[in-house]
Amino acid sequence: MAVTEEKELLRVEQLCINFKTEDGGHIQAVKQLNLTIKEGETLALVGESGCGKSVTSLSLMRLIPKNAGFTEGKIIFEGKDLNRVSEREMRSIRGNSMSMIFQEPMTSLNPVHKIGKQIGEVIYLHSSLSKAQIREKSIEMLKKVGIPRAEKIMDEYPHQLSGGMRQRVMIAMAMACTPKLLIADEPTTALDVTIQAQILELMNELKKDFQTAILLITHDLGVVAEMADRVMVMYYGQIVEQADVRTLLKSPKHPYTIGLLNSVPDMDDESDKPLVPIMGNVPNLGVIQAGCPFYARCPQAFQKCHLENPPLFKLGEQLVRCWLYESQEVIA
Amino acid sequence: MPSYLLKRLLTMGITLIGVSLLVFMMLHLIPGDPVRYILGDFATPESIAELESRLGLDKPLPMQYLHYMAGVIQGDLGTSYVTGYAVMEEIANRFPITAQLAVYSILFGSVFGILIGIIAAMKQNTILDQLVMVISLIGISAPSFWIALFLILLFAYHLGFFPISGYKGFYSLILPSITLGLGTAGNIARMTRSSMLEVIKQDYIRTAQAKGANLYRLIFQHSLQNAMIPVTTLIGLQFGALMAGAVVTETVFALPGMGSLIVSAIATRDIPTVQGLILFMAFLFIVVNLLVDLIYTKLDPRIRYE
The missing domain is CATH 3.40.50.300 (P-loop containing nucleotide triphosphate hydrolases)
Incomplete structure (x- = not known):
C-alpha cells in the first residue's frame, strides 16, 4: 500500500x-x-x-x-x-x-434505542433526507457492513446483538x-x-x-x-x-x-x-x-x-x- | 407476559391477606373499646354485651377475622360503627378527592423534581446545583403540616389566591398538592440528579456526542430515558409516602378525603372503617407499583417479564 x-x-x-x-x-x-x-x-x-x-x-x-x-x-x-x-x-x-468508533461495542450503543434509530440519527443530523430515505440509507449502510437481515436488525435493540455485530453497527453509523x-x-x-x-x-x-x-x-x-x-x-x-x-x-x-x-x-x-x-x-x-x-x-x-x-x-x-x-x- | 401478570396478581392477593392480618391484630391490640366508645361511660353491662354480640365482637378473634375476610372477598368491607354506612360506600365517597390529590401531587413532584434534577446535574458543582440540592432537602425534611400552614398563610390568607380550607373543586386542591408534592419533588430531584450524572458518563453518550448531537439531544434523547429507570421506582415508592402524607394534609386543609376519614375513624375506634381504608390504600400501593414494573419494560427494552 x-x-x-x-x-x-x-x-x-x-x-x-x-x-x-x-x-x-x-x-x-x-x-x-x-x-x-x-x-x-x-x-x-x-x-x-x-x-x-x-x-x-x-x-x-x-x-x-x-x-x-x-x-x-x-x-x-x-x-x-x-x-x-x-x-x-x-x-x-x-x-x-470526521467520525469515530470506540473500543467497547457493548456499551457504545444506547441500550434503550433501536438500531435503526441510532443509525438514522447521524444521517438525520447531517442531511435533509426524509424519514423514509433515512431508513433506506440506514438499511443500505447495515448491508454494507455485512449485517445479514438488515431490515430486521433495524427494529432490534443493541442487547439483542453480539459484540461483533454491535461493532459493525458502530462502523455503519460512523460511515453513514x-x-x-x-x-x-x-x-x-x-x-x-x-x-x-x-x-x-x-x-x-x-x-x-x-x-x-x-x-x-x-x-x-x-x-x-x-x-x-x-x-x-x-x-x-x-x-x-x-x-x-x-x-x-x-x-x-x-x-x-x-x-x-x-x-x-x-x-x-x-x-x-x-x-x-x-x-x-x-x-x-x-x-x-x-x-x-x-x-x-x-x-x-x-x-x-x-x-x-x-x-x-x-x-x-x-x-x-x-x-x-x-x-x-x-x-x- | 400473561403468566407474569398472573403471578403478580397472586402475590398481590397474598400481600393483601398479610396486610389485613396485621391491621386486624393491631386494631385489637390498641387500647380502647369501640363498644364503650359508642355507648358512652354510663352503659349497662347488658347493653354492652348486646352490642358486642350484634357487632360480632364476642366471638373469638380468628372467627372474627375469617368472618371479616369472607366479606372482603365479596366486596363487603363491613359497616362503620359510627355512621352506620357501608365502609365501601364511605371509601367511594372519599376516594375521588384523595385520588385527585395524589395524582396532582405526583405530577407536580415528578415534573418539578425531574426538571430541577436535570438542571442540577447539568450544572454540577455550581451555585445552581447547590441551590437545587438545598431546596430539595428542605422539601424532604420540612414537615408537611408546617409547609401547609406556611402556604396557607402566604397564598391563601395574605394574597388570597386560594381558599384557606375545604373542598371547592380543583382550585382548592392546588395548595394541598404542592404541600404533598414538595417532599416527593425533593426526593425525585436528588435521584434524577445522581442518575443523570451516572448516565452522562456512559460510553453511549460519548457516541451520541461523536455523532454530532447537541446538548438538548444528549439530555432528552439519549440520557433521560436511561436515567428515568431508578426514578420511576422512586415515584412508585413515593406513592406510599403520599398516602401517609395525605392523612396530615387533608386534615390541615379540611379536605373530605380518605386521609381525614382515617384520622377520625381511628379517634372513634371505628374499626371496620380503619381496616377497610388501610386495606384499600395497600391495594392502591400495590397496583401503582405493579404499573411501575410494567412501565420499566417501556423504558428499558432489556427488561422482559416471563
Whole structure:
C-alpha cells in the first residue's frame, strides 16, 4: 500500500493536552504532538495504555470535557483549525466529515434505542433526507457492513446483538455520512480474534469504497501490520518514532519500538525462545523528569538520556526520539 | 407476559391477606373499646354485651377475622360503627378527592423534581446545583403540616389566591398538592440528579456526542430515558409516602378525603372503617407499583417479564 502524493487532510501542530488535577494544577498527557494524515491514508497510533493515544483521538473530535482539561496547539482539518471553530460548527463536523468508533461495542450503543434509530440519527443530523430515505440509507449502510437481515436488525435493540455485530453497527453509523476521516480507537480490542479479522477486513474495504482516511489507535502490532500505511509510536505523551509501516516493522530504531516488537509472539518462529517483555511501567504523568521518559526502562540508556529529553532525529523518512541517533538531523 | 401478570396478581392477593392480618391484630391490640366508645361511660353491662354480640365482637378473634375476610372477598368491607354506612360506600365517597390529590401531587413532584434534577446535574458543582440540592432537602425534611400552614398563610390568607380550607373543586386542591408534592419533588430531584450524572458518563453518550448531537439531544434523547429507570421506582415508592402524607394534609386543609376519614375513624375506634381504608390504600400501593414494573419494560427494552 504505497502512499502516493495525496492531499493533506489533517495536520496537528504542537498539540498539548492538559488535565486538571485535584490540587488545582494540571498534568500534561500529550506533549507537543505533531501529526499529519493524508486523504485516504491509514495512520496508526501505537503505544501502551496511558501513553496518551486515546486522549489524542478524543481531542481531535474536541470531546474532552471542558471541566476535565484543555488543549493547546492547532488541529487543522480540511483547512479549519478545530480548536478555534464554534461548538455549532464542531457538531456539524462530528459524525459527518470526521467520525469515530470506540473500543467497547457493548456499551457504545444506547441500550434503550433501536438500531435503526441510532443509525438514522447521524444521517438525520447531517442531511435533509426524509424519514423514509433515512431508513433506506440506514438499511443500505447495515448491508454494507455485512449485517445479514438488515431490515430486521433495524427494529432490534443493541442487547439483542453480539459484540461483533454491535461493532459493525458502530462502523455503519460512523460511515453513514461518508466521513473524510474515521478515528478508530482500539476497534477490535474487545472482540474475539476471528471477529477481529472480519472487522479489520471490513474497515479496509470501506476505506477503499469511501476513500476515507483512518486514524487507528491500537496497541496491537498485528493490527498495525494489517491496516496501517504509516505508524507513529507514542510513549509518555509524545511521539518517539514515526515511519511507514514497512520500515517500522522491518527496522525499528527506538529502543521502545524494538521492545514492543520483541514482546509480540512470532507464530512462524519454530524455536522456543521466550518473549522479551519491556521491564517496568510507563512513568506516572504527574512526575516531572528531566531526561528521556523511557530512560528507566531502556536497555541502551546512557548518561545523557538521564539528563535531557531527546528531540526527534531524522533518519531518512524515519523520525526517532532517541539520543542514540544524535548525529542525525534534528526535526523538533 | 400473561403468566407474569398472573403471578403478580397472586402475590398481590397474598400481600393483601398479610396486610389485613396485621391491621386486624393491631386494631385489637390498641387500647380502647369501640363498644364503650359508642355507648358512652354510663352503659349497662347488658347493653354492652348486646352490642358486642350484634357487632360480632364476642366471638373469638380468628372467627372474627375469617368472618371479616369472607366479606372482603365479596366486596363487603363491613359497616362503620359510627355512621352506620357501608365502609365501601364511605371509601367511594372519599376516594375521588384523595385520588385527585395524589395524582396532582405526583405530577407536580415528578415534573418539578425531574426538571430541577436535570438542571442540577447539568450544572454540577455550581451555585445552581447547590441551590437545587438545598431546596430539595428542605422539601424532604420540612414537615408537611408546617409547609401547609406556611402556604396557607402566604397564598391563601395574605394574597388570597386560594381558599384557606375545604373542598371547592380543583382550585382548592392546588395548595394541598404542592404541600404533598414538595417532599416527593425533593426526593425525585436528588435521584434524577445522581442518575443523570451516572448516565452522562456512559460510553453511549460519548457516541451520541461523536455523532454530532447537541446538548438538548444528549439530555432528552439519549440520557433521560436511561436515567428515568431508578426514578420511576422512586415515584412508585413515593406513592406510599403520599398516602401517609395525605392523612396530615387533608386534615390541615379540611379536605373530605380518605386521609381525614382515617384520622377520625381511628379517634372513634371505628374499626371496620380503619381496616377497610388501610386495606384499600395497600391495594392502591400495590397496583401503582405493579404499573411501575410494567412501565420499566417501556423504558428499558432489556427488561422482559416471563
